[in-house]
Amino acid sequence: MIRTLDNCAAPAKLNLFLHVVGRRADGYHLLQSLFQLISRGDVLHFALRDDDAICRTSDLPGVPADSDLTVRAARLLRTAIMERTGRTLPGADITIEKNLPMGGGLGGGSSDAATTLMALNHLWQGGLSRTELMQLGVRLGADVPFFIFGSNAFVEGIGEQMQEVATPHRxxxxxxxxxxxxxxxxxxxxxxxxxxxxxxxxxxxxxxxxxxxxxxxxxxxxxxxxxxxxxxxxxxxxxxxxxxxxxxxxxxxxxxxxxxxxxxxxxxxxxxxxxxxxxxxxxxxxxx
Structure with a gap:
């Protein structure tokens, strides 16, 4: 089992358009949007630990570690893999180089969570498919599944329905x-x-x-x-x-x-x- 993954990209997204087309009975808004991946983003580093702790090693002002989407994503994934396989998994250190502003509409936190799911699924040899990771991701936030989907997409519903779209190079x-x-x-x-x-x-x-x-x-x-x-x-x-x-x-x-x-x-x-x-x-x- 490899123990580290460095320089893992967590790219931003742009909404090339975003339409609100309705609202569900539970209050969630129904959207249509085109999500475009771009080359700027955060960078994450992962290292397995000798104990079972999930630790964020970088400070993010205003974001306590326990509420950070990356920590929540790691804990959610670790539990899912252990329940499936019966294996005991080590913890992980997560280091975030934050380049994207918070509250910017760029999906930074969601992208960080998606990168965490993909990277730790690899490090822990979890074997979860893209679809299974997306199902975990939606429990963390509506935009997380898009980044795991991995391609530019026409997005509908509350963000869970995606169709791949080929967008122009810009x-x-x-x-x-x-x-x-x-x-x-x-x-x-x-x-x-x-x-x-x-x-x-x-x-x-x-x-x-x-x-x-x-x-x-x-x-x-x-x-x-x-x-x-x-x-x-x-x-x-x-x-x-x-x-x-x-x-x-x-x-x-x-x-x-x-x-x-x-x-x-x-x-x-x-x-x-x-x-x-x-x-x-x-x-x-x-x-x-």
């Missing part, structure tokens, strides 16, 4: 407006549109990066003016919009050179970066 400029947007606050707003007409996968196959809109954006712009300011500035270069429930905003470009030209003009108060579209999750090789 470069993205992403602005961090400097605020964290609580997802629950956005979805609880009375002014949120919840009846956008459902679309089909064929409707956006030509140019998914400019299709539709983000229904959460209007609410986020009203509650968090820095989001509105970032979108207004970036819109001079193309179709700028917010990702997820915010706060990060993005615009796509055909070449890295175009993205670099925009980055040079970003006003000083904002943090901005570029990322390349990915076709598949970097850890897809670990899947069975």
């Amino acid at each position: 470069w993205f400029v992403v602005l961090e407006p400097g605020v964290a947007v609580p997802t629950q606050q956005i979805f609880s707003e009375t002014g949120l549109t919840r009846d956008t007409k459902p679309v089909r996968i064929s409707d956006f196959s030509g140019a998914p990066e400019s299709f539709g809109k983000n229904d959460l954006q209007v609410v986020a712009e009203k509650l968090f003016p820095p989001v509105a300011s970032a979108i207004a500035w970036l819109r001079q270069f193309g179709e700028a919009r917010m990702t997820g429930s915010g706060a990060c905003v993005f615009c796509s470009f055909e070449s890295e050179q175009q993205a670099d030209a925009v980055l040079k003009q970003v006003p000083a108060p904002w943090k901005a970066w570029k990322a390349e579209a990915l076709e598949h999750h970097p850890l897809a090789r670990l899947q069975t």
Whole structure:
């Protein structure tokens, strides 16, 4: 049994569009979205321990270890493997290099959890399939299964229904407006549109990066003016919009050179970066 896995990518995602098409009786919103994997993300390192503890070795301000999705994911997976196999498994140290902002709509925490499930399934020789890991992932959060799915996808339901989509190769400029947007606050707003007409996968196959809109954006712009300011500035270069429930905003470009030209003009108060579209999750090789 190998004991370490280093430099495990946990890529961010962008919602190329995000429509709220209804609401279930239990209060969960029904969504349609196109999830795009990008080259920027967190980086995780894993090492098996000599005892049975699950430990996060890096400090994340405001996120206690016991509530961290990576720790919860590791504990959930370890229990599932031991119940299936009857084996006793060692614990693990998890180190997170955090590059993505929290509350940015980039799926950072969910991606970290998915990478944890994939990496530790490999280290512990758990033998769980992609589908089985996705079933565990949905217990941690609606976006976790997407990262385990491993390809860009048209996502429906509350995030559990996915169809693989081939998206154009693009470069993205992403602005961090400097605020964290609580997802629950956005979805609880009375002014949120919840009846956008459902679309089909064929409707956006030509140019998914400019299709539709983000229904959460209007609410986020009203509650968090820095989001509105970032979108207004970036819109001079193309179709700028917010990702997820915010706060990060993005615009796509055909070449890295175009993205670099925009980055040079970003006003000083904002943090901005570029990322390349990915076709598949970097850890897809670990899947069975």
